[in-house]
Amino acid sequence: MWVRLLCAVIVLGFITAGQAAGQEKTFDAWWRGMVETAKDIPCGDRPFRVKWRVVDARSPSPQEIDALRRSIAGHPEHPDRTLLAQLENITAGKPFWVEKQFWIRGSQFRRSDNDSRGDGHGNDCALGDGVAWSLNARELVVMSDTKLAPGYPLDAELSILKPEFGTLMTGGLSYFRRYLDHVRPALTSDTTWDASGTAAFDGDVFEVRIKGTWNPGEGWGTVEEASSHVPASPTPNGWMFRSAHWVPNAILGRPAAKAVTQFDASGKPERRMELIEYEPIDDARFEQIIALPKLNEPDPIRGALTFSSVTDYRPGKPLQRLINPEGQETTRVLPDPLDRPSRNWLRYTGWLTAGAIVVVLVFIRLKRGK
Structure with missing residues (x-):
């Protein structure tokens, strides 16, 4: 009898060890996917649309x-x-808020913003095949996709927007992407994990701490909190992100956070990002969305357009067309700002x-x- 009991205990130990090893392998794969997404949101040839809101969460003193x-x-x-x-x-x-939409396919995209001030304050920009443009209620600026006009750094849009909506995809890890190779994640229980480490950049040593939950039945986790600071600094420094309401995401193949709040060095909330929609779209719809707007045709996003000035910086002599309320146009040649x-x-x-x-x-x- 004792021999049977001992054998059962040994077998159970092997099973438990095997399950634990399997969970660690699944956890490691999930973590690697999160790190890859944090470093660069995958934007392949299949277009998609993401919509989110950024809310000012500060509480200023008198x-x-x-x-x-x-x-x-x-x-x-x-x-x-x-x-x-x-x-x-x-x-x-x-509180002030900005609602953003972003359509992307490879390196081509359109960004559209609206904010709490209401009509007349939205703006759009797009980078397509052969043409780039920027639009607001008053003006349309047209450029070549390979030679942008000063003051319109559309080529930097991706590096600005990806970390922002990537924060919702990763629970804030996008803003810690340069530290992630320096932290060591590990399961701390069947349902929790954490990661910590130090990273030296620009003469400072940053201490990084990340923690979250783990779903062993489905093989995915969440990031509850991520923070970094410089312990040696004599003044408060660093930042922290907390996320909530993780929901499945068909494009990522794993859940994403519905809300992420960013805190300053003193622990006060600064802004809150809220995911509204994240969905695939077809190529025909994408082409409509990034097409150059025309005054007499409704825009697929803005509807009826109201701009009265068109400045065209494409190769050749830059031109500006001014349109009065009666629809009459005047055209003038502009100095080339690209020179x-x-x-x-x-x-x-x-x-x-x-x-x-x-x-x-x-x-x-x-x-x-x-």
Whole structure:
């Protein structure tokens, strides 16, 4: 009898060990897929559409708003006037949000934005085969897909947008993609896992911590929280993401988060990203969506268009067509902006530098006053 019992225990041990090894192998495969997605959202030849919303989750103090008011007083063109309006709306219970749609096939795409300010503030841009364009309620700008006009860095759109909607695909890992090769994930129980490690970049050593849940029955996990900071820094630093409501995603073949909240170094929420839709589309629909808009034809996304200026920077002499309310057009030849560098960045950089100095001075003053 004792021999039988001992044999049963040994067999059970082998079975349990085999199951554990199988779970670890499945977990490792899931983690590798998450890391690959975090580093670069797969955008193959099959077009798809993703729609999400970014909500301002900050809770500014009266002192912060007053400091911002003083910093822009007397400067009617200061870029932070928009920020001030957003913060004032937050205190009134009307947080600013931007709703984004993105259609992509390989390197071709269209991006369409709307925000809480309502009609007239949306904008679109697209990069297609042979042509690129940017559109708002007043103006259509047309360019070659291989020679973009200054001030229209459409070739950078993918590097900006992919980490943002990739955050929903990975629970925030897209913003930690350069650290992921330096962390070691492991199951900590049948239903939980974590990963931690350190990574050195630009002279700083970052400490990274990620944790989540594991579904052993279906072989996939979630990322509940991801954070990084520089322990040696004398000032608060780093960021953190928390995700929730993971749901199956047919395109990824695994669940994605419906909501991800980003927190600042002090633990206060900054913004919340909410996944609305993520779906495949066919090639014919994609071609309609990225086609160059025409004033007298409804756009498949915007409907009736209202722009009254068309600036065409495609090869040849740049032209601008102005259309009055009666539909009459005037055309003028423009200097070619592609032959000279843009100086807009100097003005913008000046505002940013001045704003940063004001913020630092206000922060020091508030600290001393405590």
